[in-house]
Amino acid sequence: MGTKTTRIGDDAPEDPEDLLPERSVLSLEEYLDMQAAIANRTRFEIVYRLSHADELTPTELDAVMDVDDSTLHYHLNELRDVGLVEKRVRTERDRDGLYTYYRSTVLGDVILEHGLEELIRRERDFREAYDSSRDGD
Structure with missing residues (x-):
């Protein structure tokens, strides 16, 4: 039975935790929690x-x-818990009688734009790169 050797590229740290800046505001687990939260269809659509x-x-x-x-x-509460959405409560009702508003945080915008939206936008590139029906055109 052969052994599987995993080699990390020269520019990638051996331990994924080392990707974090020296004084990171968030832990790797918190970043992973954000990724897991937005992986749900309803939460993705909300963000x-x-x-x-x-x-x-x-x-x-x-x-x-x-x-x-x-x-x-x-x-909405799940997204707030991981920091992708924030809630703003008004002290007075607006013209429609509403008090509560939600908005995406900077982290929500970034994980959306540079994560799932980017992956979806680049699907065409991926499909062309891995299209087995193309014979080296």
Whole structure:
């Protein structure tokens, strides 16, 4: 039986924890928690909509998403817990009687833009690079 040898490139640290800056604000586990949170379809859509709309109320989110109110609030809380979404509560009602607004944080915008959105945008490149039907055109 052969042995599997794993070689890390010269520019990549041996331990993934070493990717963090010397005085990182977040731990590797916290970054991984963010990645896991946005991997859920509903949470991805919430961050996507908030990132592209500045801020929305739960009522506005509910109007454009096909989820019930309790599910929406559960996912909003999950996203808040990992730092991808923030909640802003007004002290006075606005003209529609609404107090609570949500928006994507900088981390939410970055993980979306440079993570999943980038991967989706580059699908065409990946498909062409790995298309087995092409005979070295």
